[in-house]
Amino acid sequence: MKHQVHFKFWPPRMTKTLTVPETTLYENLLMTTKKYPQKIAIHYYGTSYTYKQLLNEVEALAYYLEKELRVKKGEHVLLFMQNSPQFIIGFFAILRIRAIVVPINPMSTTNDLEFYIKDGNIKTALVGQELYEKLKIIHQNNLLKNIIIATYSDYINENEAYDHLPSEVAGCRKEFHQTISWNDALTSNESALPYCGESEDVTIVPYTSGTTGLPKGCVHTNKTVQANTVGAFHWLNMTSDSVSLTTLPLFHVTGLVHSALAPIFAGSTIVLLTRWDREYASAVIEKFGCSHWINISTMLIDFLANPNIANYNLSSLVLVGGGGAPLPEAVGKQLYKVTGLDYVEGYGLSETMSHTHFNPPHRPKLQCLGIPAFNVDARVVHPETGKEVSIGEEGELVVNGPQLFEGYYRNEEENKANHMTINGKRFFRTGDIVKMDHEGYFFLVDRLKRMINASGFKVWPTEVESILYKHPAVQQACVVRAQDLLRGETVKAFIILKEEYRGKITDTDLINWSKKQMAAYKYPRIVEFRESFPTTSSGKVLWRKLQE
Template sequence: MRSKDPYTSKPWLKFYPEDVPATIEESEIPAVSVPELLDQTARKYPRKAALIFYGKKLTYNDLVDQVDRFATALAGLGVKKNDTVAIYLLNSPQFVISYFGALKAGAKVTPVSPVYTSKEVKHQLLDSEAHTVVCEDMLYANVERTGVPLDNIILSNLGDYLPFWKRSFAKKMISKAYEGLQPPSAEEIKRLGLHVFKELLKSNPPKPPEVTIDPKTDIAALPYTGGTTGLPKAAMLTHFNMVATQHLGKAWWPFIEEGKETVIAFLPLFHIYGQAVLMLTGLTQGQTLVLFTTPDLDEILTAVERYQASSFYGVPTLYEYLKEYDKTSRVNWKRLKVIVCGADSLHDTTCEGWERRTGTKILEGFGMTECTSLSHSNPYTRPKKGSFGVPIPGVDAAVIDMEDHQFKPVNEEGEMVLAGPNVMLGYWKRPDADAETFVEIDGKRWMRTGDMVRMDDEGYFHFFDRKRDLIKHKGYSVFARHVEEVLYTHPQVKAAGVVGVPDPKVGQIIKAYVVLQGEARGKLSEEEIIEFCRNNLAHYKVPGIVEFRGELPKTDVGKVSRRELRDEAEGRI
């Protein structure tokens, strides 16, 4: 076996900021539940604003009171320890209250994407064994169409927590986003035996049941993910996993002061990035979350200044838009303590454009649902462009060969593996996936991430591609990201997605979906794009097919969805 010294010696420690510990032992992480952390925070900062939702404020006292009322209501509806509560809501105070309330009642939560179709909702409800759903009233029809037998359906209306003058706007916005869907009438609610969120809070006292939670074994959340192998499945995240992530993150950013920060929270809370990095970190460290249902650029930029935000978290597509947006310059970005990017790789052109416009740097990080959202980040004192950073304290990372699991030398590509207190127990009801995902090397249990990376000689990690996005063409291995990076250097290419299409002669044909800049549409040909690739790529990496599009499908956090492109391409050829 090749030496693991490059990883056990942790070369990245040389570049840790002075006030960041070299490591954190598991014994240093508080053995408490997630709701206990919220309660502790509320006792320290009872009158501080926990949430600001389009101008409406909710203090920590208010929040815990409503969490306790909701936990009481759930217990009254028969929800017991280890039951699953599905949360099918947009970003809203109700999402936060439902999440913490379900955990306080002893249940586990499974957040459902509000853009899911009834078919996708059905899969998650059945697989997670959820019998209680907290649902946006506008989305009730999607739940009904699943046909899944449920014990409790709790309807929530976005307008209930909005200032009066914002309610009509919200109704129009939601109706437009979910065209064709209508909330059930009061008569239907009564006839169908549905429950109403705000009425449950009014009719139940803040006296939650006493539930004993073992943080290391009791599951807090079942977030669904594409995972490291195959179809979407749920990662089993314990209370300890979540508390560990807060503890490690706090050590990594020691300048983030408890009880003194304000964060703009527009990332979707059902996704692990928004859920763990924004909601859980924010509300267990006494921060104020300025919560948005949709990422409206003007409203976000206005809020950064109005509320004097101290931290900003986004995804590459957002920074790409903002770097070209004139109003971005109205914000004094230099005042912010940290500007972070995650969920996908950040292109150099995006970084450079952002730095020219704002005079600040974006700190790129890396995380997965399976590791409770965070494993790597760039040191705030020494960020490296093109790298997603170094392992944070308490997390071990290495690069291994996909086949024989030997450790790869420095600067050689392989599959990244992780170990640490933030790594999931495993996949829910999927021992087959666990067998593929976890590997023991020299007596240590590692989680295979499915991400192809390399570590440089300073210990910084560089993303290459997802293992499942590897294209086999004429016996060669082609990483989709390699081709995309070259396409992005073309001055007339705005966006690109590359996939492999099965072909009996060559294995897979490389296909590039390309969005052109407005002025180039109708003027640039597919052959010209292919010729550009011939001049900038090895012959076996050149796309055989180029298709122009007006836009590309995106995942919930704004990444180009190669999975959708691949499914579509395979259906056509």
């Protein structure tokens, strides 16, 4: 009974279960185009694209990938871009030929990229031109065979793009040696082989960091992604005339599902931003009548801090929500004051293709993960014994549901370690410590692992420490999380300097060095020097003591 208490607060007039369609993600676009060929799919910095135009470009690129580059069914293809029409076109073109999308964070370093490419035996990449330099050495070493370069400015209208054009979008097209320009890849009017995609086809492998810092690929099929695509469509009350403000990065599962795949399933319109800009976001909400906006708390905090916010008409918004990091209660109250809307928070992971939990839009709670979504069985168990705990008690969140991934790519050890069986049912161990209240709402307490959640990005201390150790002055490093008003959590490094460097190097020196060594969300924002660290008798550093 404990597992069904939340149904009392289920969204009204909504079925408690949802059958996942056996059609594919590519067929979502195909069917929407048949229904609404002339409807605007994407508004992008002064230019608009209909569903028919979008599908035509998907078909042209799919033909090129299949016929010219010989990309095969089941082959991994790197999608390394900022938010852009080309990201969406590339995503569906890869699926059209039954290949597998590997979407990668644009902040990734060359070392990160080399790992993904080797892990997935990737030969072909679709790349934003501003990111090519990170792949150049990999390309020259023949680890990557084919690179198609996209220039975002090809898809804008500069006369109508206002004054808020990000630098990545404003740049003119460049030529790179032995690469293929996006426009050259879209010249054919021919079609790829007839589409025979199936629900069980693997479609996307987003990577998540492991506890050791090594990334793990999460294997998702059409079916697991459809579960949350269609679930979000119903839960967020989308219609064909909804307009989604798309500001979350599309390489990330939450942005992809809620701000691209669900709107396309609905046949609605996407207002696409390559980079976050609070002024531009306010302007397009007013101009295009945006109804839905799924974000992360850091964006919303910045949005509400805009002194010009009262100058914009935001009345078209009907739903504002998000996840990744809990929204401070004071910010939720401010949002209500400005828009009359409650913030609708959700919770999920790359392993579950975004949400397993969502707050009911008619009755959300602040700083709350929400209630289990359609067909999700969520339990709170003792992390060591695996036994279920009582209502209000803390324990590890384990989940079973139709959006649960097939497993980690080529990583049987992690698959065993991160799953458990309860009464014959397979559950994924999230590693998050939660508690459930008497109404069936779930609340995050802490993280079982040391993971740092900086603006929704996962940072693993072990990985950051291993890079810090490369600095000649560092004798010992211990990385912990620190609270941050904007990012929620941020990265703090305790450092013991080698004797010869003491007094000769500053915290700023180390921070500036770190910026060049790791992705922007990973480097320490705070460095504190110590003479020694607290340790166990065996010499292990007591990181929790340092964090406290």
